[in-house]
Every structure is written in C-alpha cells, then in structure tokens.
Amino acid sequence: MDLKEKLLSSYLVFEDHVDMDTHIHNLRNDAIKIFEEKGFPTKKEEDWKYTSLNKILKEDYSVFPKQENAIEYNDVKKYFIHDIDSYKIVFIDGKYSSHLSQTTHDGMDICLMSAAFTKPKYRLVIENYFNKAASKDSLSSLNTAFSSEGAYIHIPKNKLVEKPIQIIHFSTGNEAATMLQPRNLVVVDENSHVQIIERHQSLTSNAVLTNSVTEIFANKRAIVDYYKIQNDNSNASLIDNTFIKQKQESVASVHTFSFGGKLTRNNLNFYQEGERIDSTLKGVTIIGDNQHVDHNTLVHHIEPNCESHQDYKGIFDENSTGVFNGKVVVEKEAQKTNAFQANNNILISDKATINTKPQLEIFADDVKCSHGCTIGQLDESALFYMQSRGIPKKEAKALLMYAFSNNVLNSVKIPEMKQRITKIIANKLGVNLGFDL
Amino acid sequence: MLKIDNLHASVEDKSILKGINLEVKPGEVHAIMGPNGSGKSTLASVIAGKEEYEVTKGNITFDGEDIEELAAEERAHKGIFLSFQYPIEIPGVSVTNFIKTAINESRKAKGLEDMPAKDMLKLIREKADLLEIDRKFLSRSLNEGFSGGEKKRNEIFQMAMLDPKLAILDETDSGLDIDALRIVANGVNKLKNKDNAVVVITHYQRLLDYIVPDFVHVLYNGRIVKSGGKELAHELEEKGYDWIKEEVNA
Numbered sequence: 001m002d003l004k005e006k007l008l009s010s011y012l013v014f015e016d017h018v019d020m021d022t023h024i025h026n027l028r029n030d031a032i033k034i035f036e037e038k039g040f041p042t043k044k045e046e047d048w049k050y051t052s053l054n055k056i057l058k059e060d061y062s063v064f065p066k067q068e069n070a071i072e073y074n075d076v077k078k079y080f081i082h083d084i085d086s087y088k089i090v091f092i093d094g095k096y097s098s099h100l101s102q103t104t105h106d107g108m109d110i111c112l113m114s115a116a117f118t119k120p121k122y123r124l125v126i127e128n129y130f131n132k133a134a135s136k137d138s139l140s141s142l143n144t145a146f147s148s149e150g151a152y153i154h155i156p157k158n159k160l161v162e163k164p165i166q167i168i169h170f171s172t173g174n175e176a177a178t179m180l181q182p183r184n185l186v187v188v189d190e191n192s193h194v195q196i197i198e199r200h201q202s203l204t205s206n207a208v209l210t211n212s213v214t215e216i217f218a219n220k221r222a223i224v225d226y227y228k229i230q231n232d233n234s235n236a237s238l239i240d241n242t243f244i245k246q247k248q249e250s251v252a253s254v255h256t257f258s259f260g261g262k263l264t265r266n267n268l269n270f271y272q273e274g275e276r277i278d279s280t281l282k283g284v285t286i287i288g289d290n291q292h293v294d295h296n297t298l299v300h301h302i303e304p305n306c307e308s309h310q311d312y313k314g315i316f317d318e319n320s321t322g323v324f325n326g327k328v329v330v331e332k333e334a335q336k337t338n339a340f341q342a343n344n345n346i347l348i349s350d351k352a353t354i355n356t357k358p359q360l361e362i363f364a365d366d367v368k369c370s371h372g373c374t375i376g377q378l379d380e381s382a383l384f385y386m387q388s389r390g391i392p393k394k395e396a397k398a399l400l401m402y403a404f405s406n407n408v409l410n411s412v413k414i415p416e417m418k419q420r421i422t423k424i425i426a427n428k429l430g431v432n433l434g435f436d437l
Numbered sequence: 438m439l440k441i442d443n444l445h446a447s448v449e450d451k452s453i454l455k456g457i458n459l460e461v462k463p464g465e466v467h468a469i470m471g472p473n474g475s476g477k478s479t480l481a482s483v484i485a486g487k488e489e490y491e492v493t494k495g496n497i498t499f500d501g502e503d504i505e506e507l508a509a510e511e512r513a514h515k516g517i518f519l520s521f522q523y524p525i526e527i528p529g530v531s532v533t534n535f536i537k538t539a540i541n542e543s544r545k546a547k548g549l550e551d552m553p554a555k556d557m558l559k560l561i562r563e564k565a566d567l568l569e570i571d572r573k574f575l576s577r578s579l580n581e582g583f584s585g586g587e588k589k590r591n592e593i594f595q596m597a598m599l600d601p602k603l604a605i606l607d608e609t610d611s612g613l614d615i616d617a618l619r620i621v622a623n624g625v626n627k628l629k630n631k632d633n634a635v636v637v638i639t640h641y642q643r644l645l646d647y648i649v650p651d652f653v654h655v656l657y658n659g660r661i662v663k664s665g666g667k668e669l670a671h672e673l674e675e676k677g678y679d680w681i682k683e684e685v686n687a
Contacts, residue, residue: 380489385525387509388485388518389539389595390546396510399530399538406529 003057003179004039007142008032010063014146024117024147027131031144038138050323050355051294056237056263059207061179063146065093071170071203073100079201080166084416086197087165089151093172094180096149100168109154110165113183116152125154129187133215133243135269140241143213147183150212157190157219164195164414169212171236173204184214188222195414199229202236214242218250220274225253225413231260231424234289241267248274248303255412256283257421258293259428269298270308272334277306284405284421286428288317288349298327301334301364310341313405316352327359328369335364341371346378346404348397398431438463438634439484439603443495446483453479455659456495461603464631468645468670469638471656472678477638478522480656481607485519486512499603513539514546516602520592520609527579532591533561535579536598543599564597568624585612593624600628605636610644622647642674655681 001009011032018025040057041048071092080088087110090100096112103111109122116122134140151167171178188194202208218224230238238261244252258264270279285293299308314322324343345354358371378400386396402409402425412418426432439461446454453476461467471477483490484497486509497504504512527535541551552560565575568590580588589609596604606625610618625648629635637648645653645667653669654661657678662685663669673681 379525382525382527384482384485384487384509385521386527386535386539388513388521389535390510390513390543390599391539392510392542392546393508395538395542399527399535403527403529410529 003061006061007063008036011145013064014148018148019118022117023127024130028145028147031141034136034141035138035145038141041138047296047325050321050325051263051265051292053263056207056209059177059209061177061207061209062175063179065171065178065180066174071097071100071172076100076170076201076203079168079170079199081164081197081414081416081420084164084414086163089165089167091149091169091182093170093174093178094149094182108156108159108161109152111152113150113152113185114148116185117148122152122154125187129215129217130185131215133217133245133271134213134241135243139211139239139267140213143181143183143211143241146181147213150183150185152184153186153194153196155188155192155194157192159189159192161192161194164197164417167196167198169200169210171202171204171208173202173206173208175206177207178209180208180210180212182210182212184212186214186216186224188216188218188224190220190222193223195225195227197227197229197414197417200232200236200238202233205233205235208232208236209239210237211239212241214240216242216244216252218244218246218252220247221249222247223251226255227412227414227417228254228256228266229421229424230256230258230264230293233260234262234291236261237263239265239267243269243271244279245271245273246277246279249276250274251278253280253282253411255408256295257424258283258285259287259424261291261293263292265294265296267296269300271300272302272306272308275303275305277303279306279308280411281308281310281312282408282411283312284408285312285314285316285322286401286405286425287315287320287322289320290318291320292322293320294323294325296323296325298329299339301328301330301337301339303333304335304337306334307338308340310343311408312343313408314343314345314354315348315401315404316345316354317348319349319351321352322354324354324356324373325359326357326371328361328371330360330362330364330367330369332363335366337364337367337369339367339369343373344404345373345375346401347375348378394429395431398426398429401425401429438500440498441484441495442497444483444492444497445494446479446490446492448479448490452493453659454483457659457661459654459661461634461636463602463634465652466629466635466637466648466650468650468653468667469636469656470640470653470670470673472682473640475656476659477656478607481519481605481636481638484605485509485517510542511546513599513601514543518596518599518601518604520589520596520604520606522608522611524580524588524592526581526583528581530579531576532579532594533575536561536595539595540598560598564594567597567627568594569620570594586614586617589613589621590617593621597624597628601633603634603636604628605638607638608640609637610639610641618644619647642670645670657681657685
C-alpha cells in the first residue's frame, strides 16, 4: 500500500479517537478530501520542481506511533537551549511529555493543542484562528486532517513574555519508520512580545518524516521572533509549513538554521494584513553528504507602507543540494512597499548543487523591491590570507563560513541561541575557534 | 635564514619566476624592487606558500629546512610572515578575534596552551600603541571598510603580534600617506632586531628612506638582475627602470 492510501485509510481509524462532532472535525474532513484529490506533490508542480519526495515516501511509515519510550532530561538536554530559563513544550513521538515540559496558564496560555481542541475556554481562539492562515495545499491539508497535537500558545495583549518558549519534537524510533504531523498555533495579541525556538529531533537512525504546520498570528503591534533549528540526523526528513499573518505595525521574524536532516523543505509564508508591518525571513543552511534543503518563501504585501527583509545564506558541500525559491507579491494597494531579498550561496564541492529562483510579482508602482542571488566558491585569496597568519586551512574555511553567515547570526536576539548556533556550526565543521562571534 | 636557490615558479602554466637566487640572514633588511609584472609579488607569495603557484625548479629553505612541501600556515608557524599588498576583508570577524585565533593556532602547532586572555589583552594593547592604533579599531571587522592606510597599519600590527623571524612586506607603502608611512615604518623598525629579518618589496624608494635596507635587489622578468647596497635604490629612483631593462636585454 502506498503512503497516500495508507494515510487515507488511517484517517478512518483516526476518527475513532477524536470528537467528530466539532467545527474542527469539519475542517479535518474538508482537508482530507483536498489531500485525497491532490496527493503528494510531484516535481511536475512548479513549486516542487527541484525537490522530489519520491524517495522519502517509499518508507513504510507508522502513522500512529506507539507510546513513547521514556526519555530522561539529561539524555536530551543538549537539544535544548539549556542555559536559559524557558518555557518548554515537548513531544515524544507526537505525544506530549509532561515531565520534559514546562507550560503555563498564568496570564497566558503556553500549552497543548489537544487541550485547546477539547476545552471550552479555548473554543473562541480556535474558532477565530485555527486553520485561518494555513494554505489549502495538499501537505498542509494532510496535516490539518490529522491535527490533534502540538504547541498552543496564546499571549493576550500587552504582555512581554520574558522567557523564550522552546518547542521540541523528539522521535524515539520505536517503529522502523515514523510519520509525525505536529500542529502548532501561536496567537500573539496587541502589543505583546514572544520568542519561540522550535526543533525536531530524531533520537535513533530509523526513518522519520515530519509534516508540520505552524500558524502564527501577530496582531496589532505584536512582536514575534521565531527560530527554527534544523539539525536532525540523516534519516530524518522534515516538511515545515509555517504561515504567519500579521496585523498593523506588527514585527515578525523567522530564522531558520538548517544543518542536518535528510530532506528538509521549508514552506514559509508571510501575509501582511495591515499597514507599517515588518517581516523578516532569514536562514543559514550548511549541509553536506546527500542532504537536501529547500527554502520556499512567500511574502504577500497586501497593504501600503510595509517592509520585508529576506536574507538566506547557503553553504553546500559534497553531494548536497539546495533550493531557494523566494516569492514576493506586492498588491496594487501596497504602495510604498520596501521588499528586499538576498540569497547567497557557496558551493564547496564540485558535486553540490543550488537552484535559486527569485520571483517578484509587483502590481504597485511606488515601491522599492530588490533581490539578488549569488553562487560562488570560498574565496581562495582570503583562505591564503588567513593561512599566512598561521590559521590552518580547515579553521580558515570555518572562519570564512562564519563570516559569510554573520549577517543572519547577528540578528538572532537571544545570545544563548546565537552561541548555540555558533557551536553547532563549529561542531559540524570540526573546529574550535575559541571565541564566539 | 632564508635561502632561495635557482627558483622557478609558474601559475596556470605561465612561468613567472625564472631562476631566483637570494639569501637573507638574521638581522638583515633586503629590498626587492622592480617594474610592474616583474614577479615581485609572486616571489612573496611563493615564499609564503600560496598553493596556486607551482615551484617547477629550484628550492627554498628556511632555517636549513626545505619548506616547499609545507602549507602556508606551517610556514607561518615557522616564523614567516607576509604583509599583503591588498589585505582581505573578513566581515564578521573582529581584528582582535582574528589575531587571537592566529596566535593560538600558532601556539597549538607548537604544542603550547592558548595564551591566557590577560596576557593576550596586554600584548594587543602594547602593539596597538606601537602602531598608534585606536582601541575602537580593534573591535571592527577585519579590514572591512578600512582605509588603505588602516589596512596596512593593521598588517604591521598583526606582524607585531605574531613576531615573525622573517617578515615580507609586499608593497606596504602603496596607498599610504606620508604620516601613515612614517607610523608603519617606525613600527617595523622597532620590531627589527639582530635575530629577525625583513624583505621589503616596493616599487619606489620612498619607504626605503624609513626602512633602510642592507641590500637592494632588482627583479626583472622573473630574475634578480642586479643587486647592490641602499644607493642602488636611489639610482633607480633617479633613473627609473629603463636602463636596467636595456642592460638586461643587451
């Protein structure tokens, strides 16, 4: 049975375990129909031209992973940013782990989707926001159909959330192959500010496919900083579908650090529904081996006087492949838009590939839009310069890669997070530079 | 200290150095002059170990050891320093972090621990003062947006920090105004002692008024065609290079 059929028949089993008499379930029913009709995307679709799911869809995924192995905090501590005080929402094989988590209902809700789906006090937020940002593409729909668990974050107005929130999805590889479909909802009301760090981590070498959907709503003057750490092992694949709706004068940023995994596809979509909105999309990708990372971004400028800043850096070694497909749409009403996009890539090996494609659709006439992409090699003369000062080639390369990623690293607002990223890069490159950038 | 014997080198199959002989002893200052395209910078790069240059014949020894097979960083660890004509900009890496890394990598290669942070800071301050470098300058990204003079001063600052046995200064005077030239030359002179040596590569005699050479060599068409004392530099300044070319071509 292929995966699509398996998922369709699993849906009937899934329905036995959820309340079918709800607004949510109607959405699920609609969504499974969309998935049934469209199926998994193929390379024939323009947006999937450079990323094939064929290989990863061949695994015989268990759609409802068995109850988790217990995980001790000390064994997985390294996957947390553990040197800061934070809220934690942790899942193991798709199930909430209360002993690894630290949630709250004190003046805000940092908890679980399963609770939000079932408890009356969340009904209004769920009705107003759930599935209101996600697109109706087949993969997001598939996630919607099976949506039952994930992080639920609601920050009411005028609230500065002082601790970052870490959302971590572990998979323990109980099954030969596991498919996970976490569903996260983040609603940040007027004038509030929140920082979120998200990570997916497989703890064994069994295959894992995660098809995640995160909906984020930044209401008037809200500030949302979202960081994604993608450093999974080489048998784990991730399709990350993130949708951000912003209201007037809100500021939202998503930083994506992609260093691992087998196949990673980031569908990152920003919708600007108000004036004077600021959106930032940044990423650093450093991969090798046969890894594949695809950034598919959309910024939809709908109203006047808004800005967007995109800056993606990629370093590709060995047989790795990268894709950057950045779409910026500026509607006719969106005058005085400032939209910037940059995608810079370094190919370290002759066998590495990057496909980069900016797409600008501009219907307004008084706008500033720029885009630029570069593909190059590590600067040999810079390497020689550093070597001539006694810095060995490997360290010199690492230093150049840091320098190359620096613009993105520098806009990370949590210092411990920045340090961690620096360390992950250093580990990956096998160097110890003895200082943090 | 440095002994170059019948050195031939080429880049991308183009032969550039065609039989260089040069010996530099501790305590000496050598100047290498010559018209554009004569091979001066190539010679500097080959000594420092730039990979793109292929030594096709002859050899280079440093302190009696053949260094041809050594990587650039290994030569640096042995005490060879090249001050670049066009120092490279490295955004995101501060001058301080860069030099710390360079020093500690050299120490690591010699089996030493990292230099204690306190000592490092003291050394950085001392050498920055020597070159009249503003402290604020040290936290800026390496060479990024530096003026020509700042870049060259930063090169000599790094030289001061690394304390090499042999310093090769490739066109260090280019792009310097007279004040910067004096500061840079002063720095070099203060670092000079009986155990180290300096090779100054320059187009003009100007720098040699400040860093006075014991020997002057004229490089032309990949060979050293004339050697002499410091008065040769003055002669070249007065008469240009044409008479040398004529002498060689005759």
